[in-house]
Amino acid sequence: MDEPIKIIHFSDTHFTKRPQFIKGSYSKSVRTINSIPHDFAVFSGDLTQDGLGEEYRLANELRKQIITPKIYWIIGNHDSRSGGFEVWETMVGPREFHDFDEDNSILFIGLDSCIPDRDEGRFGREELDYTRKILKKYGEAKIKLVGFHHHLLPIPKTGRERSNAVDAGDMLSILLDHNVDAVFTGHKHHPNVYKVEDTIIISAGSVSSYKTRSGEPRSLNYVEIVPEKEINVKIIKTSGDTIASETKTITRRFRMVDSAGGVWIRIAQIAGTDLELLDNTQNQLFTKGMELVEATNPDLIIHCGNLTAKGKSTDYEGAIDSLSPLTDKLIFCPGPNDLKGYGDTLVNKYFDTEKNIEKNNSSFYILNTSEPDTEIGVVGRTTQNRLERYVHHTRQETSDKFHTIIMHHHLIPIPGTREISALEDAGDVLRLLTDTGINLVLSGHLGRAFCTRVEQTAFVNCNTISSQKTSSIENSFNLIDISTEKAIVVSEINVPSGFRRILGIFPGI
Ligand SMILES: [Fe+2]
Ligand SMILES: [Fe+2]
Structure with missing residues (x-):
């Protein structure tokens, strides 16, 4: 040695x-x-x-x-x-x-x-x-x-x-x-x-x-x-x-992912639809983006926030209408735009943002980090305690499952963006999620696709699918395939061209 x-x-x-x-x-x-x-x-x-x-x-x-x-x-x-x-x-x-x-x-x-x-x-x-x-x-x-x-x-x-x-x-x-x-x-x-x-x-x-x-x-x-x-x-x-x-x-070896197992669950991760009744460009991109999402045949569509541009009731109604064919696959976590104005009340009329979802031996926990009228995110101490009880329970009781946390704000800095609206209590939340071996954390802030793995936890942020508030050249969404060995393959799909590129491959742990 x-x-x-x-x-x-x-x-x-x-x-x-x-x-x-x-x-x-x-x-x-x-x-x-x-x-x-x-x-x-x-x-x-x-x-x-x-x-x-x-x-x-x-x-x-x-x-x-x-x-x-x-x-x-x-x-x-x-x-x-x-x-x-x-x-x-x-x-x-x-x-x-x-x-x-x-x-x-x-x-x-x-x-x-x-x-x-x-x-x-x-x-x-x-x-x-x-x-x-x-x-x-x-x-x-x-x-x-x-x-x-x-x-x-x-x-x-x-x-x-x-x-x-x-x-x-x-x-x-x-x-x-x-x-x-x-x-x-x-x-x-x-x-x-x-x-x-x-x-x-x-x-x-x-x-x-x-x-x-x-x-x-x-x-x-x-x-x-x-x-x-x-x-x-x-x-x-x-x-x-x-x-x-x-x-x-340190393992500097590229390992092929799960050659025998195949895909266990496929997630289409979207954010920043930013729907607004009269915005035609956005509506066209949304229609094209959702066609591509459907074409990938996902088990789940996870929306990481900013479904509506301003949280207005007309925007919520339009969004619910457009998404109605996909409702049984949709999980939604609000972003700051969804809580603007009266949106903070409206969001609860249409979505249960506190429920935990189980599907294909996987669990999904929605962590709402958004607040009305500010881009800065916060979990808060009470919710942090609830999250702590949940992750400790899931780790002890169901360690064979694949555990995902869904939130709007990112925990890991995103290339090409500036850290000006970070999650206030990111330090404690990141430590909790990595210490308890949560498998995947999804976020949809700042309009840029990025993924990496900290300890055993993969962090995947997605770009906006139709909002013009993006830090990327064009709109996109992420496709996440999880294998039976808990390996994760993340791709980014460009909305205007439909082109797919691999963002990250994380072997099963
Ligand atoms: Fe110092
Ligand atoms: Fe210092």
């Missing part, structure tokens, strides 16, 4: 002479780092509290205490405050860099995801192009690692989903396309590890900021990477005790 690469990953020191920096905790972290043999270290941002000159000077004193063969320093949003991003370049190093270790064939890319004086992040075209270019150039590297400050996926236990990178979806697709092995992030002060397809996304807690969740210890990560085999992440308290350890296996 190859010798593992050993990495210390720590973050968010928040150096300052003010009480926000907990010096005792930093000293303990330094002792821990210095006592663990490692090949290199990664610091993932927020070195200083406010990017001030005196804080950078303090940082340069305190950084010297760390004994390490090599360390990569990544800038955080706090370091970019007060013009600090310029100070970073003179006192710490470049904000964007890459390093290729020829002996071990390890590539490390460090990125600046920060907008000066703002807490939310943005990679922007330059960082996205740079990442793509370097990953292409060193495509043959045995281990490909990328670090930046902002979190890529929602983090649990950190309150409202905010201050994320607005173009996280674009970055995610680049990392997945180039088979990056691991991604190192900070920012939320809470340690977390996710496996997205074959890429491990590692977030570090804070080592010395006053800002941690009540009762939660400050921590750092110890990461061991065995090339093309596994990645082991240990979360270590600053006192040196291990809090948690997670091993993720």
